[in-house]
Amino acid sequence: MKVLALNGSPRMKASSTYHILTPFLEGMEAAGAETELLHIRRLNLQACIGCYTCWARTPGVCIHDDSMADALEKFNSADMVIFGTSLYHFTMTGIMKDFIDRLLPRLEPWLIPHPNVPGVTGHPERVHKPDKMFLVSPCGFPEFEHFDSLVATFKQIARMENWEYAGELLRPAAEPLSRRSLQGLFTGYYDLVRKAGEELIRDERISDDLQAELRQDLFPGGKKAFYQMADTYWTEQMDKFKVPEDQRHTVPLLAADLDSTPMAPAGSEISADAAPSASLRAGQIGDRYYVPNEIIMQTMAAMYDSKAIPNLQATIQFRITPPNVDFDPGAATWYLDINGARCELHQGETAIPTLSVITPYEVWYDIGMGDVDALDAFTEGQYEASGSQKLRNDMLRVFPRPEPGSDDALTAEVEMIMLGMPTAFNSKAAAGVNAVIQFILSGKGGGLYCLEIADGKCASRRGALKDPAMTIHAPAETWLAISKGELDGQQAFVNGDYRVSGDMGLLLKFNTMFDSAPQEQAGDSATNGQSRRNKTKDKGQMTKDKTPMDMSNLNCKETIAGMPTVFNPDVAGDLSADIQFNVAGDEPGEYYLSIANGQCAFNEGASSDAKLTINTPSDVWLAISRGELDGQMAFMQQKYKVEGDFGLLMKFNKMFKT
Incomplete structure (x- = not known):
């Protein structure tokens, strides 16, 4: 089947429309279709002026000498056309409407009874292709109801043009799909879209079950959270262009009255019974999520960076006054005991604090969340601090936390x-x-x-x-x-x-x-689809040409002894470390790898200074080495144990590629 996809978004590859069309076409190609994608904006079309030259003076040929002639040739030879258009004012984009208007040369001017719609008048067709059409449309609003008029319009067009209406793929709340930085979040959705394209070619329809999955809400958090994210984005855009406050809100905003109707994908919400018990002592009141003082202080202790001021010795006393709402945050007095690399939280009061802080609940909460600058709040008298002025000034270094405002609009x-x-x-x-x-x-x-x-x-x-x-x-x-x-x-x-x-x-x-691999970008034509298939073929050939290490006949000692042959010095860099293997089971033994100066050497026995120790049964390590067992999964299942530098463990796979 020959499929032509039209991207009617003026934003072209930066659009949500494009990011939906791309995996959809990939799925179609996987099912054997030949696909091509046209960006209508690149055609630089002139609008139809209603001169009827294509009917009377030069039948079948438009008066405008532009790229529509080539596009029309592709359109007339397609078995299916996919109309991809963002929702603009509850209908198609202007450039998509221009394209459809320019289809007039496909018809002759004579009036005849419509062959498929009884009692309705139509025009004879010069071309009887395409046979089918499909609609793809995203919009920024979070509800499907906004698509009603668009779907009705395209169904009527298909009816009058004698095309089979093959269905639609609609995506509300779709603006995040256009953001390059967020692509990794939507790999699951793109997989569904890819599957939909494959089903449409293979089965000539998208199954009801898959349609239901595709219609699931894309972004979690409820409508209120969705509004807040949108408000944050537009506020930052206006900040960037220094829009005066009196021009930002000219009508009352009622979003604060919204409930938090769930918009999360099915299965992403946690019920009160299933949620961890820690959340049961917290709750939403107004725009703030209130948590006990213990959690606020525990989070602050977790922020401690021992490298900021080496060997710091200090105690910081906090007294948190209750919030101005009906919420009991628990104990009011807490102190942090800092001793070099250690920062411990204690309830109560310390005898001689290095720094004492008395703060309203809301102020310290907002400082921790990054909504308020701590020094500005102190200067404005929003909280009190006595004791070491130097420690107070160094608090942001010692406890790195979110900061309000951002020139980079992060x-x-x-x-x-x-x-x-x-x-x-x-x-x-x-x-x-x-x-x-x-x-x-x-x-x-x-x-x-x-x-x-x-x-x-x-x-x-x-x-x-x-x-x-x-x-x-x-x-x-x-x-x-x-x-x-x-x-x-x-x-x-x-x-x-x-x-x-x-x-x-x-x-x-x-x-x-969390599968956040970036989406592979599809090209604009069937040629690019062929290119993707060639890449896959080439990759397979490269793998075939490279002879992998044969692990099948090696024992555990030989497997570890052979690891220097697959050592990657570029990944190791300037690493200097010993990795100890303590092997138990059928083939017990002690071995270690010494890594230094871009070299790796095998040794028998125990290292006197191992940075990483792997304790493993011999059969487990053999299975990992042969690729029969995933190393990370085996670790999670506690089939082997590790002591020492976990950072080195995370680097292990890349240093030793078999």
């Missing part, structure tokens, strides 16, 4: 990525995981976010929760770069670009639980 992107993580959640990979993951994204554009994972479901929101299983501390810019695929997450961790505390096993499983 906040909206970070917010969408963090709140959108449930869309990339892989429930199968998270089987058996019940945990809270806390994110502390420091610096401009940062914020506090937490993921709650329970019973195969995932929910995300701003704020902090008690006793997270793992806490990720990262500058907002670093985490944004990792999320975009511009920075390798494991390498960034090894380089110390961000730090992690808590369950390191959960960190190793993180990538598989």
Whole structure:
């Protein structure tokens, strides 16, 4: 089948329309279709002027000498045409309407009874192609009702043009799909779109079950959260162009009265019964999510960076006055005991604090969330601080936290990525995981976010929760770069670009639980589809030409002894370390690898200074080496154990490629 797809968005490749059409065409190609994508804006079409030259003076030929003639030739030879258009004022875009108007040369001027619509008049067709049409349309609003008039219009066009209307793929709340930085969140949705394209060619329809999956809400958090993210984005855009306040809101906004109607994908919400118990002592009141003082202070202790001021010795006393709402935050007095690399939280009062802080609940909460600058709040008298002025001034270095405002306008992107993580959640990979993951994204554009994972479901929101299983501390810019695929997450961790505390096993499983691989970009034509197939073929040929190490006849000792032959010095860089293997089971033994100066050597016995120790049964390590067992999964299942530098463990796979 020959398929022509029309992208009617003026934003072309920067549009949500394009990002939906791309995997849709890939699925069609996988089912054997020949596809081509035309960006209507690139045709630079002139509008139909109603002169009827194409009917009377030069039948079948338009008066405009532009690229429509070539486009019309492709249109007339297609078996199916996909009309891709963003929703503009509840209908198609202007350039899509121009294209459809310019289809007039396909008809003759005579009036005849319509062959397929009894009692209705039509025109004779010069060309009897295409046979089918399909509609693809995204819009910014979060409800499907906004598409009603658009769908009715295209159904009527198909009816009068004698095309079979093959269906539609509609995507409300689609603006995030146009953002390059967010593409990794939507791999699951793109997989469904790809499957839909394949079904449409193979079965001539998209199944009801798949249609139901495609219609699931794309972004979590409820309508109120969706409004807030949109408001954040437009506020930052207006800030960038210095729009005066009196020009921003000329009518009352009623969004604050909205309920939080769920918009999360099915399975991404956590019920009160399934959610971790830490969240039961917190709640939403107005625009603020209130949590106990213990969680606020626990989160602050987790922010501590021992490298900021080496060997710091200090105690910081806090007294938090209750909030001005009906919420009991618990104990009011807490102190942090800092001793070099250690920062411990205690309830109560310390005898001689280095620094004392008395603060209203709302003020310290907003400082921690990055909504208020701590020094500005102190200067304005919003809280009191006595004692070491130097420590007070160094607090942002010692406890790196989100900062309000951002010249780079990171906040909206970070917010969408963090709140959108449930869309990339892989429930199968998270089987058996019940945990809270806390994110502390420091610096401009940062914020506090937490993921709650329970019973195969995932929910995300701003704020902090008690006793997270793992806490990720990262500058907002670093985490944004990792999320975009511009920075390798494991390498960034090894380089110390961000730090992690808590369950390191959960960190190793993180990538598989959240599939955020960037979407592969499709090209504009069937030629590019062929190019993708050729790439796959070439890759297979390269793999075939390279003879892999034959592990089948090696014992465990020989397998470890052969690891220097697959050592990658570029990945190791200036690493100097010993990796100890303590092997048990049928083939017990002690061995270690010495890495230094870009070289790797095998040794028998025990290293006197191993940075990483792997304790494993021989059959487990053999299975991993042969590719019969996934190393990370085996670690998660505790089939082998590790002691020492987990950063080195995360670098292990890349250093030794078999």
